Each structure stands twice: as structure tokens, then as C-alpha cells.
Amino acid sequence: MDVNLSNASLVFISVTFATMCKSAAPIFLLLFAFAFRLESPSLKLLGIMLIISIGVLLTVAKETEFEFWGFIFVMLAAVMSGFRWTMTQILLQKEIYGLKNPLTLMSYVTPVMALSTAMLSLIFDPWQEFGSSSYFDSSWHITRSCLLMLFGGTLAFFMVLTEYILVSVTSAVTVTIAGVVKEAVTIVVAVFYFHDKFTWMKGVGLITIMFGVSLFNLYKYDKLQKGNPNEDEISRSSMQNEAAKYVILEELEDQDDGP
Numbered sequence: 286m287d288v289n290l291s292n293a294s295l296v297f298i299s300v301t302f303a304t305m306c307k308s309a310a311p312i313f314l315l316l317f318a319f320a321f322r323l324e325s326p327s328l329k330l331l332g333i334m335l336i337i338s339i340g341v342l343l344t345v346a347k348e349t350e351f352e353f354w355g356f357i358f359v360m361l362a363a364v365m366s367g368f369r370w371t372m373t374q375i376l377l378q379k380e381i382y383g384l385k386n387p388l389t390l391m392s393y394v395t396p397v398m399a400l401s402t403a404m405l406s407l408i409f410d411p412w413q414e415f416g417s418s419s420y421f422d423s424s425w426h427i428t429r430s431c432l433l434m435l436f437g438g439t440l441a442f443f444m445v446l447t448e449y450i451l452v453s454v455t456s457a458v459t460v461t462i463a464g465v466v467k468e469a470v471t472i473v474v475a476v477f478y479f480h481d482k483f484t485w486m487k488g489v490g491l492i493t494i495m496f497g498v499s500l501f502n503l504y505k506y507d508k509l510q511k512g513n514p515n516e517d518e519i520s521r522s523s524m525q526n527e528a529a530k531y532v533i534l535e536e537l538e539d540q541d542d543g544p
Contacts, residue, residue, distance in 0.1 A: 291359065298355035299482075300475035300481060301472050301483060305494075306360060307363050309341045313366070314366070318371055323456070329504055339493055340493030343489050344490035376390055377453040385453060390449060469491065
């Protein structure tokens, strides 16, 4: 749903606008992390999320080409992205699932994603216009389109694999917030290649988002350096390893209840 809703939104809105709205995904991810006990709420984290939220609001303010359904689709995609990465962290870090290898996890989730996407495509996409599309109306256009899809698919595969590896050793929140840098690159490419409009208000919003990301990375670095003072029974090296990622809290409680 994350991928499909993102693609659906691009029918209505520009790449730049969609990418900026999708930058709200860390907010929803943190809420899911609280709900699934991957992280304890803190004022610092909530403050950082507020800064990122303000940045997102600035990017959509005075949007001259605002499309209601495009905005709804991309925000729903941001919610699904938060849920998706929360589930990914649980699957990768919980021992009982046996999916600590990112490639193993991909072998399970990719067929499900492909099947669900194909079903939605058959229902909603205008397949009757396929033959008349300028991307598939000649042998050269078919070859070019297939090569472009193969190239984009390869990049997407390695991007997701890298993200899964990072989630397995850090946390979903860390990966997603740091990934806002990727969104910034997407915006720059869209402005220069697709000539999307980039106003000063959007620039301020983007800078605000990046400032929030920097604060989060500083927060995580500080936490890694200090360790967790509330867990004195755990060795210092263990504390540093746990501080580097969002610990699944219920597993720590199980350890405390054990011998």
C-alpha cells in the first residue's frame, strides 16, 4: 500500500510535492514505534517530530497546484510507510521469526507485494490504453521502457536491501529519518529534470525538515555515547549496542523477569 498509494498520488500531484508530503512518514513511524513498544515516548523525540511536521506544513503551504486526492493518497502512503517499517523492524529483530537475514525477509515479502500490486493494477489501471501508449507503441519504445523499468527495479531492489540491512542493525526510525536526505535528492532532480516549481516557502520547509533530521541524528548519537542509565545490570557494551537501535521493550521486560 505504501508503494501503490505513492504511485497513485503522482497521477494528481508533482514529484516534488509528493516527496515533501512523504517526508511526514517519520512522524507516523514514531507513533507506530510507540504503539508497538519499540520506543518509549520522550519530550525530545516529540519535539523533533514537531519540527519535521512544521517543515512538512511549510512545504504544502500556498501550494498552487494542490490536488485533494493526490494529497490524501500521499499522506495515506506516509502512514502505510510508518506501519511497514515498524513491522519490518519487528520481523528482523525478533528472534522467534527467524528472519534476521535481510535477503530471507525479502524472499518472503516481495512475492506478496508483487501479487497485491498486480491485483490492484488489474482493477484500477487503464489497461485498455496500453497499446496506444507512447511508451509501448513501437518495438523501440517497448525496448526502451523495459530497460528503464529493469534499471529502476534494480536500483529499488538494492535500495530496499540496504534499508533492511540498516534496520536489522539500527532501527526503522533511524533509517527512515536519515532517509529524508534521499527525499531532498529526489526534489532536486525533479526541479531540474521535470521543471517542478520550487518556491522560497518550500525551500524553508525543506530546510526545516533537514534541521529536524539533523537533531534526530544528534539525539541518537548522544544516546549511543551515554548508553542507557536505567539498565545498570546490563554491561556497558550491551548498553551501547541497545542504545544504537530502538529496543523492543517487551523483550527487555522478559529478560528482567528471567533468572
